[in-house]
Structure formats: C-alpha cells, structure tokens
Amino acid sequence: MIALLEVRDLVRDYTLPKQSLLSKPQNLRVLHGVSLSLKQGESLGIVGESGSGKSTLARSVMGLEKPQSGSVTINGKDIYSLGRAELKAARKEFQAIFQDPYGSLDPRHSVRRILAEPVVSLEDATTAESREERIRQVLEAVGLPASAADKYPHEFSGGQRQRIAIARALITRPKLIVADEPVSALDVSIQAQVLNLMMDLQEQFGLSYLFISHDLGVMRVITDRVAVIHLGRIVEEGPTNEVFDNPQHPYTQALVNAVPKPFSGRRKMRVKAP
Numbered sequence: 001m002i003a004l005l006e007v008r009d010l011v012r013d014y015t016l017p018k019q020s021l022l023s024k025p026q027n028l029r030v031l032h033g034v035s036l037s038l039k040q041g042e043s044l045g046i047v048g049e050s051g052s053g054k055s056t057l058a059r060s061v062m063g064l065e066k067p068q069s070g071s072v073t074i075n076g077k078d079i080y081s082l083g084r085a086e087l088k089a090a091r092k093e094f095q096a097i098f099q100d101p102y103g104s105l106d107p108r109h110s111v112r113r114i115l116a117e118p119v120v121s122l123e124d125a126t127t128a129e130s131r132e133e134r135i136r137q138v139l140e141a142v143g144l145p146a147s148a149a150d151k152y153p154h155e156f157s158g159g160q161r162q163r164i165a166i167a168r169a170l171i172t173r174p175k176l177i178v179a180d181e182p183v184s185a186l187d188v189s190i191q192a193q194v195l196n197l198m199m200d201l202q203e204q205f206g207l208s209y210l211f212i213s214h215d216l217g218v219m220r221v222i223t224d225r226v227a228v229i230h231l232g233r234i235v236e237e238g239p240t241n242e243v244f245d246n247p248q249h250p251y252t253q254a255l256v257n258a259v260p261k262p263f264s265g266r267r268k269m270r271v272k273a274p
C-alpha cells in the first residue's frame, strides 16, 4: 500500500542572531534527517520533550516552512515542489489543528466566516448554499449546533473552541490532519471528550493523524504507532503500546520512567515545620 505521508531525510537549520558585532551567526540544527511514513487511516504519534523538534517537524510537513533538505510527499504530491497557489489547493487534503485554538481562530470573525475560509476557493463549494451545507455538516460532526455558526470564538469554552478548530480542519474533507498538541491546553475531562471525538471522526471519515504530543497517556489513547524524537532525531519507532511497555532506546526508557506511577495508599504531603 502506498503511504499517504512520506517524510524523507528532513534537515532543518535555524540561524541564530549574532551574539556580538564580531561573532559569526550560529547555526542551530533542529531536525537531523528525519524520515517517517504514514498509511491512510493510520494514526502516528510524534513524542518527545520540549525543544526536541516536534513543532518544527509539524510545520515542515504542512509546508509552512521549508527545510534545508529532504522531502515531504502527501498523497503522491511532493509539497516542496509546489508553488504557492498549488500548495493552497493541495491543502484540501491535509489540514492542521494546533494547541491554542484562540491563536488560530480569528476573534474578529464569526464561526461561519472562520469555517468558510478554507473552502471559498474549492470548486465543489463555490455557492453560498453549498458552503452553508458544509458548515452545518462539520458543526454536526463535532457535536455543535448549527446556531454556533452565528457566534464568535470568545463565546465558546476552550474545549468548544478546539471543536471549532477541528470543524475547520474537516471542512475541506482532508485525508490527513496534523495535530500539534491539540489537547494539551485543555482540562483532563475535556481532553478525553476531544480525543474521543477525534477517534470517532477518524473512523467515520477514514482520516489519518500525525499527532504531536509530549503526553504518553494521550499517545496511548489515540495513536497506532509512535515515533520518539530526541534532539531532532527519531530514536525509536513502533506500535505505541509496544514502544512504551518495552522501550529499547535509553531516551525512550527515560521518557517512560519519568511518567509518575500510580501509588497505592494515602501519602501525606510533607510540610516543613515553621
């Protein structure tokens, strides 16, 4: 089966500002030849600690930044070879959800306008009626009433705003969703609701996820396979439960051991005498 997403040897450097007038600009290599692939309908997690390069990888897969070398192919299209207009058209097939829906939902715009924006130029949604019908469908899919379209982002809770962000991603009927820490900013019970919703949608629409998170518990719930990233390199990859239950790489072992274990019995908090 041909992979839906194929990432090959991505290398990404950032140039750091000069420390002084006489010093040379420094190069920071954030991705050291990252490769991975994802099949249609599969959910692949990228797990690693802060600064390991997860978001840089997500932005590179989306074509939001261009690495120094390597390639990203989505549904057979080499996205770095596409012009701006072609990339915009190709985005129909891959969408993104980010951690902070506040940051990505324009507070000045109604939900209707936010949801319509990705589809205005699609041939199959050019009329106002067809757009309105799609908006109704995606709101229903994420469990929001049709009347939500008339409201503004600030009128919703964090979990509901993330539902709107998911609806906006769904509206182009994508095959792949790149989800960068989509539940990290939510309370635990709301996290569970959003993860359940994402799993339902995956089944319903045959979606694939590239799911980025530092949270091993979340990874166990939503991903089939996981790739562990450390200092810009994939150090271990495999079925999620296998990798977490029997980690092979020392970094994965440290990551797994860092998760607090449940304890039995009550434990008193130690308080220093005044």
Ligand SMILES: Nc1ncnc2c1ncn2[C@@H]1O[C@H](COP(=O)(O)OP(=O)(O)OP(=O)(O)O)[C@@H](O)[C@H]1O
Residues within 6 Å of the ligand: 014, 015, 016, 028, 030, 048, 049, 050, 051, 052, 053, 054, 055, 056, 057, 214
């Ligand atoms: N635009 C940029 N310019 C310079 N350095 C950058 C830039 N973006 C990211 N970096 C650096 O690249 C490294 C990886 O950052 P990245 O955001 O990809 O990590 P991450 O694993 O997503 O971390 P977090 O979980 O904290 O979001 C960090 O050292 C970061 O400081």
